[in-house]
Amino acid sequence: MxxxxxxxxxxxxxxxxxxxxxxxxxxxxxxxxxxxxxxxxxxxxxxxxxxxxxxxxxxxxxxxxxxxxxxxxxxxxxxxPAGLHANDPIAHALGESFQNHGAAQCGICTPGMMASAVALLRANPQPTETQVQDALGGVLCRCTGYRKIIDAVMGAPALTRDAPGHAGDAIRRLDGADKVAGREAFGDDIAPPGTLEILVIRSP
Ligand code: FES
Ligand code: FES
Incomplete structure (x- = not known):
């Protein structure tokens, strides 16, 4: 039954x-x-x-x-974002390109940027810069000034899963891989399930 x-x-x-x-x-x-x-x-x-x-x-x-x-x-x-990075070659190539271009800095926006960019590149493998700007317009980044992110998205289609970096690429950040794969843990990510919450009230 x-x-x-x-x-x-x-x-x-x-x-x-x-x-x-x-x-x-x-x-x-x-x-x-x-x-x-x-x-x-x-x-x-x-x-x-x-x-x-x-x-x-x-x-x-x-x-x-x-x-x-x-x-x-x-x-x-x-x-x-983590599932995309693990399962979709487009997301993997994007992750490589983000690292090559220094487009993942503090990394808090990176998963959202990557998800939005994957949707764009699935539909349009060779987007124009304007199309990239439109696709990423809903995700805010306070670190990069957006230029590196746009360059990373436009550079992703040229990369394959196994492609190494090229001479002249910027030096990769040591912590970039975790950020593009969605593994980087920020303050709100490390509280174990069931943790009691504290409400902090500051003076206006
Ligand atoms: S956390 Fe959802 S848009 Fe900011
Ligand atoms: S890399 Fe820090 S907000 Fe985008």
């Missing part, structure tokens, strides 16, 4: 694998991915749809996971 279906469960694919969760009413997709499924590669910046750090692909389209109700993932294909 089949196990009865849990009607409150949200079932979808996460980076190509079956996933099932029971999000609380109103829970954000970003929170479900991070807190219930351990996807700490989905970064949280503003939690308000402004910064794009939380960008994931849903059925191939970039969305701010902090704005999407978790239940809306039902039946959809969700891809996170």
């Amino acid at each position: 089949n196990k009865p279906t849990d009607l409150s469960a949200t079932t979808f694919t996460l980076n190509g694998q079956h996933a099932q969760c029971q999000p609380a009413p109103g829970q954000r997709l970003s929170e479900m991915l991070r807190e219930q499924l351990g996807a700490r590669d989905v970064k949280i910046g503003c939690n308000a749809g402004d910064c794009g750090a939380c960008t994931v692909l849903v059925d191939g389209d970039p969305v701010c996971a902090c704005l999407m109700p978790a239940q809306q993932a039902a039946g959809r294909a969700v891809e996170t």
